Amino acid sequence: xxxxxxxxxxxxxxxxxxxxxxxxxxxGFTGEAAPRxxxxxxxWCPTERRFKRVHDYKTPEELYDNLVQMLHLxxxxxxxxxxxxxxxxxxxxxxxxxxxxETLAKVLFNHYEVxxxxxxxxxxxxxxxxxxPITLVVSIGAREAEVAAVVHASVVLRALQSQPLGARAIHxxxxxxxxxxxxxxxxxSDDILEDIxxxxxxxxxxxxxxxxxxxxxxxxxxxLYAVPHRAPLIVSGATRERAAEVLFVRDNxxxxxxxxxxxxxxxxxxxxxxALASNILVTGGSACLPGxxxxxxxxxxxxxxxxxxxxxxxxxxxxxxxxxxHDNIVAWVGGALGGAADAGAARALPRDVxxxxxxxxxxxxxxxxxxxxxxxxxxxxx
Numbered sequence: 040x041x042x043x044x045x046x047x048x049x050x051x052x053x054x055x056x057x058x059x060x061x062x063x064x065x066x067g068f069t070g071e072a073a074p075r076x077x078x079x080x081x082x083w084c085p086t087e088r089r090f091k092r093v094h095d096y097k098t099p100e101e102l103y104d105n106l107v108q109m110l111h112l113x114x115x116x117x118x119x120x121x122x123x124x125x126x127x128x129x130x131x132x133x134x135x136x137x138x139x140x141e142t143l144a145k146v147l148f149n150h151y152e153v154x155x156x157x158x159x160x161x162x163x164x165x166x167x168x169x170x171x172p173i174t175l176v177v178s179i180g181a182r183e184a185e186v187a188a189v190v191h192a193s194v195v196l197r198a199l200q201s202q203p204l205g206a207r208a209i210h211x212x213x214x215x216x217x218x219x220x221x222x223x224x225x226x227x228s229d230d231i232l233e234d235i236x237x238x239x240x241x242x243x244x245x246x247x248x249x250x251x252x253x254x255x256x257x258x259x260x261x262x263l264y265a266v267p268h269r270a271p272l273i274v275s276g277a278t279r280e281r282a283a284e285v286l287f288v289r290d291n292x293x294x295x296x297x298x299x300x301x302x303x304x305x306x307x308x309x310x311x312x313x314a315l316a317s318n319i320l321v322t323g324g325s326a327c328l329p330g331x332x333x334x335x336x337x338x339x340x341x342x343x344x345x346x347x348x349x350x351x352x353x354x355x356x357x358x359x360x361x362x363x364x365h366d367n368i369v370a371w372v373g374g375a376l377g378g379a380a381d382a383g384a385a386r387a388l389p390r391d392v393x394x395x396x397x398x399x400x401x402x403x404x405x406x407x408x409x410x411x412x413x414x415x416x417x418x419x420x421x
Contacts, residue, residue: 054157055118056374058130059109059143061094061181062206062229063324065371066113069128069378073364074371076117082108099142106146114151122151126387128378130370132178132185133160133194133402134201140399148390155387157378158399162187162194164373165322168363173314177300177335178370179323180205184286184296186303190311196402198306200299204286206325209236212285216278225272235264235274236282242330243280245337251281283328287338297338305352317358326366332359 058065060080067074082105084091093109096102114122127147131140140158147153166174166189174189184204188195210232217235218225227235239262243251250256258276265271286296293302304315316339321332339357342348364372388399400407409416 052125054126054128054378055120056128056130056371056378057113058161058368058371058374059093063181063367064109064113065130065368066117067371067375068118069375071375072372074368074375076113077368078112078117080109082112084108099138102139102142103146106143107150110146110151122147122153125153126155126157126378127153128157128159128374130159130161130164130374132180133162133187133196133199134183134185137401137403140401144393144399148393153390155389156393157387159374159377160194161370161373162189163192164377165189165320165362165369166192167373167377168369169318169320169360171318171360173311173318174360175300175304175315175319177296177319177321177326179286179296179321179325181324182207184299184323186299188303188307188311188315190307190315195307195311198303200303202294202296202299204294204296205323206233206236208285209240209283209325213240213278213282216282217272217274220273220275220278231266235272236328238262239264239274239279240282240328241279242283242328242334244330245334245341247280248284248287248334251277283325283331286331287334295338297335297342300335300339301342301348301352304354305348312352313354313356316354317356318360319357320360320362320369322362322366322369324367335359 053068053070056065056067056069056074058074062080063077064080065074065077067076080094081090081092083089091105093102093105096105110122114120129143144156147156161178162176162185165176165178172191176185176187176189178185178187182203182205183201186200188198210229213232213236214225214227217227247256255277259279261276262274262279263271264274289295289298300319304312307315321335326332336357336359343352343354362369393399402408
């Protein structure tokens with residue numbers, strides 16, 4: 040028997056950390072610096088004879104089957120551990136649908152019979168990796184961008200902001216620009232669009248973006264992208280620069296990425312606003328785009344001088360943290376760090392407790408937010 044296997048038999052087994060994203064899933068063990076696997080959130084469906092996304096479901100039963108297949112792939116193909124022997128730390132968004140949370144709990148407790156599960160929100164886990172008391176977490180995911188203020192290990196829920204400004208918005212804009220470059224309807228898949236985005240695209244500066252609006256400057260060099268069974272695609276310099284501009288386009292709703300950052304700060308307590316502006320952490324897969332953080336900083340410094348922010352938000356300095364891990368796994372690293380501590384095991388929901396109630400606590404549910412001595416508490420229990 041190897042030495043590390045003997046040590047594992049003596050010590051308590053490490054919990055597993057599950058970050059089930061819309062496009063990618065991160066899975067690994069607590070106490071480690073990186074996940075054991077980062078795979079697409081999809082599995083081979085034998086009945087439909089195709090790769091199926093976990094989030095492609097129409098009924099709760101179909102979602103249950105999808106999660107069973109996905110977790111089977113993670114446990115028995117990628118990490119090779121017995122689910123019954125290890126607790127689970129679930130990294131989730133604050134805006135995760137209740138149906139998805141409860142179905143995942145049923146799969147973990149009923150199908151795989153795990154001993155306990157810790158449900159942790161991604162903003163606090165991201166802030167945990169920095170160790171700062173006050174952090175503004177800007178998460179750019181697959182479908183939406185979320186901005187959350189973490190003040191002394193608590194999320195300011197009233198200031199939570201979310202807009203559909205994730206990777207899918209960039210992919211849609213990139214597909215439109217590629218169609219114009221090549222003069223035809225390409226109908227490219229998400230995998231190809233993502234590969235083109237990662238290999239060729241970048242975010243230009245604020246001054247150069249304004250030049251494109253007034254008088255187009257000299258574009259960046261074009262690129263050719265090889266596609267199987269067809270001629271190489273032309274990716275013009277304008278497409279490389281302009282694909283990510285959809286994140287910064289302002290409208291009457293003030294719903295651009297820098298706008299929701301400032302709105303989140305503006306709705307936080309006044310004594311925490313300067314600290315939030317000085318402790319910004321940008322995470323998510325799209326945060327890895329070259330130039331995105333620098334452009335966001337320029338946009339924030341420019342918007343703070345314009346209404347309505349110059350009348351209500353007296354902040355002049357914006358500072359960004361460098362995450363201690365890759366931008367796309369910061370939340371997972373926070374889950375691995377929190378789950379390795381003693382408090383992580385103490386917060387775990389045991390299987391027998393969940394079996395009696397068959398429900399999870401949720402911050403949007405009045406049943407969980409109403410004090411026990413409230414006069415209307417009995418009506419909520421019915």
